Amino acid sequence: MARGIVVGIVLAVAIMLYSVFDCAARPRDRIAALPKWGWILVILLLPVIGAALWFLIGRKRADGGFGGRKTAGPPAPDDDPDFLQRIADDVEQQQRRERRERGEFD
Numbered sequence: 001m002a003r004g005i006v007v008g009i010v011l012a013v014a015i016m017l018y019s020v021f022d023c024a025a026r027p028r029d030r031i032a033a034l035p036k037w038g039w040i041l042v043i044l045l046l047p048v049i050g051a052a053l054w055f056l057i058g059r060k061r062a063d064g065g066f067g068g069r070k071t072a073g074p075p076a077p078d079d080d081p082d083f084l085q086r087i088a089d090d091v092e093q094q095q096r097r098e099r100r101e102r103g104e105f106d
Helices: 002-025 036-045 047-058 081-102
Strands: none
Touching: 002 036, 002 047, 036 047
16 A cells, blocks of 8 residues: 555656656747746645646647647648659659650650
8 A cells, every 4th residue: 555655656756757847848839828937936835736737738730739749740741732742753754765765655
């Protein structure tokens, strides 16, 4: 039982420290709702709840959204029309080159 309490306290302190350092290192334009010093106070005064609030509503992503990581990654190459057009152009250019080498002309 005591071991579980010690582990819980260590985890709470680790999460709190990570939250404080994350807040302190984050540029002001990527912090929402409160000023930086306000978030640090919230995290320190309400260790677990403050850290949870910081991760849920305090951090702004680079794209302007809130929270931790953006869930959607980059689009797949086959969803990018420019990529598909470049492939089609490369195939067409290769076919022309092969016809020219065989003596056939367009």
